[in-house]
Amino acid sequence: MTTDVPGVTDVSDAADAGAPVPELSATARALVARCAPRVNALARLMSRDAFEQLRGYAELPTEVKDVEIAATARHGLRLFLERVVHDPRTGPGDLDFFRERATQRAEEGMPLHLLLTTHCVGVRVLWQALCEAARPGEDAALAELAGCLLGAEQRIVSAVTETYPDEQAALAAERREERRSLVRGLLAGTSPPSDGSRLDGPSLVLSVQLPDGPRAPVAARRAVRRLQAALDRAFSREVLTLLDGAGGRAIVPGRVPLPDDLAVLLDDACGPGVRLAAVPTEQVTEIPEAARTAALIVRVARACGHPAGLHRLDDVLLEYQLSRPSAGSDRIAALLDPVAARPELIETLRTHLEQAQDRRATARLLTLHANTVDNRLARVSTLTGLDLSTPRGTALALAALLLRDAEEPGPDPNDRP
Incomplete structure (x- = not known):
């Protein structure tokens, strides 16, 4: 936690840059100094008692709660006390530690609401400590410190809410690219399945063609999201996909049945006119050929004037054979x-x-x-x-x-x- 100007004031760029701010009264600084010896005890109170009351906090790893979150609490307390007692200037790097911790919590999957609540609860614990340490006649000093706490909380929450979503977006993009790379490799026959992917056995390979062909970038992203969500719902699992605004390929791990209403579900999500074909495989080495077969079934079915929907090889058996290379x-x-x-x-x-x-x-x-x-x-x-x-x-x-x-x-x- 960092201090700002006395009272509730706006955080300025000048303050962030280390510009001087009005000093607190001697009484307020003396009150804070009396709380300084309690830093470690207050940090333990926050991380072990106050935070434990928060929904979802108990599920965090022990080392995160007892080491990292406790260290963050100690850092915030000491920073606040030092700023109030010794240096009423806010340095440009005061919030870096909280940004780094927000990045770590995002990587670990700690919910943002829980992270922000720990900061708010920490401010409340410190405020209670200040109230307990206050002596008769120090009400004005408490009012000054209340403004400092509110300003500090505002700055920390702002820093965390800027950092956490950026890190989550970066992680999500990284995971999407990893999945795309996996699917590309599987379709090309160059990537062995990663441990836990369930792709070393049977799978179902789909080729999907959306109506209307290529789309503008925004519409294409929307179509991809809807198609992905519809496939995940239809198969009740996360489906590996390589999609764009015109359709693409999908790999469903496991020996899964093909839902009878799959074409209807995709039509509802992406608009009428979706075409698709599915080819089962028994092992990962069969995926590339299955993907080519599924794509050709869709192409042949469209060329032959079959209505949009789910196409099976038996539906276009003769036409499929006509499309195969031969001596003639x-x-x-x-x-x-x-x-x-x-x-x-x-x-x-x-x-x-x-x-x-x-x-x-x-x-x-x-x-x-x-x-x-x-x-x-x-x-x-x-x-x-x-x-x-x-x-x-x-x-x-x-x-x-x-x-x-x-x-x-x-x-x-x-x-x-």
Whole structure:
């Protein structure tokens, strides 16, 4: 605890810089001097008795209570007494000790409300000691010291509340980055599971695609938070994720069932139109392939016009197989070479297939007239030789799109934020 000017006054930058402040009366300084021999006893009273009454304090480690918190109490008491008796100036480093302790408490997970309450209780204990030491006729001196205590408490609480949240934010960012690094490594097949991660056995790997594609930074962060929270609730555990505003990957440790209402829960959290696929694994080495499979299932399901929601491999078994590389893959993909430089034709073809060849739905999504859609599809048929009115022509066009998509470098899980 540090002293400020006598009475209740604002804390100024000048005081923080060590500028002189009005001195206390000789009576007030004499009263404080009488309490000086009680510093150690008062510190023990604070850390062992007064603080023990606070909810949550008893759960703190013994060494924290008996050593570190007691040392903080002694430091505060001595600083207050020295400032009042010997030097009524507040030094620029007076609050550094309390900032350091606030950082330590944040690292240990001590709740901020409990930390601040210990400071307030400490002020009350010191005030009671001053009242007990006061002699008849020293009421004015007590009033002076009350102002000092209130000013000191204000400065300490301000320093702690500035430091503690900053440290918590830094720790949270560090933990998030550690988790992202772990997931990146698991998806790339380069990181063994850390002890206690439960990832050395079965797991469930998900690929999630959010509606509307990329978002602005603020909206993307909001979408990531909502998606993370929805996944944690759905699986009743902390889900490892690597997400951005467009979706991403998730790894659920353990042999967990896939909730039947998972797609509904994600729609409620992120908006309608969420697509996802899940692939179970038996061991950690299977995670990279499972992630690729889940992502491809989502891509194929969208390309085939399946409604948004949960996609299973059995739902797109034929289309999935069509998208797999084979001896004829290059020739099938090359069927669309004649329109490769016409993105509007490729987009129309893709949307038409996604919409189950519904020309009106295609026109609505592309904000075109239905006749324009017909003209573009006719142009695709003329340039490529694919008859989109036949099952075979449609299947070849779909396979060509899927194979061309597979050739294009998609988002690398290691590059996701």
